[in-house]
Amino acid sequence: MVLTxxxxxxxxxxxxGSIGVFVFFLRDLPGxxxxxxNHRASGDDHPEA
Amino acid sequence: xxxxxxxxxDLGAAAVAQCAVPHRLASVDVAIIATYLGAMIVVGVIVxxxxxxxxxxxxxxxxxxxxxxxxxxxxxYYGLDVTFGTSETAFFEGVAAFVxxxxxxxxxxxxxxxxxxxRLKRLDALSLPEAIGNAYGAQARIAAALASFVYSAPILGxxxxxxxxxxxxxxxxxxxxxxxxxxxTVYTMLGGLLADALTDTVQFVVMCVTAAVAAVVMLCxxxxxxxxxxxxxxEVLAPLGTLSSWEVLVFAVVAMTPLVExxxxxxxxxxxxxxxxxxxxxIGAVLWASYDWLVVYLGVAGRxxxxxxxxxxxxxxxxxxxHVAAIALPPGLLGLFVAGCLAxxxxxxxxxxxxxxxxxxxxxxxxxxxxxxxxRSLLLATRVLVLxxxxxxxxxxxxxxxxxxxxxxxSTVLLSTVLWPMLAVLFAPRLATRRAGRWSTTAGLxxxxxxxxxxxxxxxxxxxxxxxxxxxxxxxxxxxxxxxLFTLPLAALGFAAGAAADRQRGTAP
Numbered sequence: 001m002v003l004t005x006x007x008x009x010x011x012x013x014x015x016x017g018s019i020g021v022f023v024f025f026l027r028d029l030p031g032x033x034x035x036x037x038n039h040r041a042s043g044d045d046h047p048e049a
Numbered sequence: 050x051x052x053x054x055x056x057x058x059d060l061g062a063a064a065v066a067q068c069a070v071p072h073r074l075a076s077v078d079v080a081i082i083a084t085y086l087g088a089m090i091v092v093g094v095i096v097x098x099x100x101x102x103x104x105x106x107x108x109x110x111x112x113x114x115x116x117x118x119x120x121x122x123x124x125x126y127y128g129l130d131v132t133f134g135t136s137e138t139a140f141f142e143g144v145a146a147f148v149x150x151x152x153x154x155x156x157x158x159x160x161x162x163x164x165x166x167x168r169l170k171r172l173d174a175l176s177l178p179e180a181i182g183n184a185y186g187a188q189a190r191i192a193a194a195l196a197s198f199v200y201s202a203p204i205l206g207x208x209x210x211x212x213x214x215x216x217x218x219x220x221x222x223x224x225x226x227x228x229x230x231x232x233x234t235v236y237t238m239l240g241g242l243l244a245d246a247l248t249d250t251v252q253f254v255v256m257c258v259t260a261a262v263a264a265v266v267m268l269c270x271x272x273x274x275x276x277x278x279x280x281x282x283x284e285v286l287a288p289l290g291t292l293s294s295w296e297v298l299v300f301a302v303v304a305m306t307p308l309v310e311x312x313x314x315x316x317x318x319x320x321x322x323x324x325x326x327x328x329x330x331x332i333g334a335v336l337w338a339s340y341d342w343l344v345v346y347l348g349v350a351g352r353x354x355x356x357x358x359x360x361x362x363x364x365x366x367x368x369x370x371x372h373v374a375a376i377a378l379p380p381g382l383l384g385l386f387v388a389g390c391l392a393x394x395x396x397x398x399x400x401x402x403x404x405x406x407x408x409x410x411x412x413x414x415x416x417x418x419x420x421x422x423x424x425r426s427l428l429l430a431t432r433v434l435v436l437x438x439x440x441x442x443x444x445x446x447x448x449x450x451x452x453x454x455x456x457x458x459x460s461t462v463l464l465s466t467v468l469w470p471m472l473a474v475l476f477a478p479r480l481a482t483r484r485a486g487r488w489s490t491t492a493g494l495x496x497x498x499x500x501x502x503x504x505x506x507x508x509x510x511x512x513x514x515x516x517x518x519x520x521x522x523x524x525x526x527x528x529x530x531x532x533x534l535f536t537l538p539l540a541a542l543g544f545a546a547g548a549a550a551d552r553q554r555g556t557a558p
Contacts, residue, residue, distance in 0.1 A: 004273025
């Protein structure tokens with residue numbers, strides 16, 4: 001029954017893992033979004049092109 | 050990343066026309082799908098109002114942390130081609146689909162996490178072609194941009210959306226392609242990588258949870274793999290199934306793509322630091338393996354349902370996952386599952402469309418003309434190219450009868466062109482001379498494209514639907530799937546010859 005146990009384990013890892021990662025993402029979200037207050041189309045701020 | 054399964058051979062227009070409607074969607078299912086599509090566009094609009102320039106648009110301002118990287122890497126790499134392809138391979142080959150086909154990828158995910166990501170993050174670049182160009186010059190950068198564009202054009206994902214439209218909504222293939230492609234285009238044009246990554250987080254959760262729920266229902270209905278094996282025979286549980294050692298070798302070589310994957314490179318450059326990428330890749334590998342295993346299990350369960358007469362005997366393998374889900378999931382969850390399938394397709398389509406557009410504007414146009422575009426022009430041109438790339442992908446998706454052929458072509462071109470030069474940049478910079486990179490990228494790109502043209506013009510069909518070519522002077526018959534085993538050594542030879550030439554001329558670093 002090893003493969004059956006592995007299948008149940010995959011169910012647990014995938015469901016809890018994905019939800020857990022999403023919760024941590026929500027925690028990080030404010031730092032990921034660019035600051036709206038600083039919004040403006042800059043003229044030439046990419047490092048190298 | 051894109052991987053192929055046998056199922057992708059059947060995602061063309063002809064096969065789509067044969068699909069039976071497995072399940073009529075309830076109103077609640079349609080409402081869930083419509084809400085999902087609307088939410089994706091809202092995310093694009095919100096992000097667009099906060100973007101400050103090309104760097105924000107193309108690499109999300111370099112602010113991506115581990116959770117966001119996990120979501121976007123897993124959902125981007127896991128497209129519909131893999132979902133339907135893996136379940137179909139499992140339908141025919143049993144658990145060998147996991148052992149021989151999926152498992153080699155995990156080895157390279159881990160190698161990429163541990164060895165490639167930290168070195169990559171130290172490079173001063175925003176894309177794979179730029180990293181190549183910085184080491185080898187403009188010609189190598191253009192060759193890498195062309196190869197990356199060929200690999201990234203989202204043909205397979207767009208075709209997958211056409212399949213979903215046909216199976217669940219009775220739409221023509223082009224209509225499904227156009228609707229799904231239009232939604233992905235709108236939010237990618239508006240918000241770039243950040244909108245792409247934020248929508249990926251929702252798509253990631255939806256696809257993972259619906260796969261897990263479908264597996265639980267099947268475990269309770271038909272039992273685990275051992276119970277299915279007892280009914281269908283031990284070959285279902287054989288680690289290598291009926292695959293030949295030659296096929297296993299080809300799978301193992303193709304599994305090297307994570308080492309030079311454009312989407313992975315873009316996300317590495319977009320990360321806050323290397324540690325975040327390493328953690329994301331290692332966590333992602335565990336989630337990929339879990340998702341792969343459940344999709345394989347659902348494919349095997351589908352075969353059991355066919356044997357039990359609960360699914361039609363002539364079932365097309367590429368549809369097995371859709372049929373199993375239609376049986377396993379109640380209204381509401383089925384809508385979520387279809388949204389999950391759309392999510393798997395869209396998360397791949399949006400990411401690769403953005404990369405392909407960036408390859409043309411940021412790497413190709415600027416390098417070829419020698420003109421540096423202003424940030425505003427770069428942003429505008431990339432957005433326009435997102436639209437153009439998507440339109441081209443929809444046209445190509447409807448053109449190809451066998452999309453597996455398209456995938457083989459795309460991955461062969463990418464690996465042949467950039468694998469050796471990029472590995473040298475990362476692991477042996479002393480060998481990374483200008484001629485070595487130039488000769489290897491040029492030889493890899495030219496020979497792989499020429500070879501596939503020859504397969505179309507002078508190849509002979511094989512019994513398994515592939516094409517074979519007799520190599521003149523060598524007397525060896527080359528199958529299209531094995532072209533990589535010919536082009537990779539040739540590109541390595543080009544690299545070695547270029548390095549030797551530079552050493553002889555005293556131009557090596």
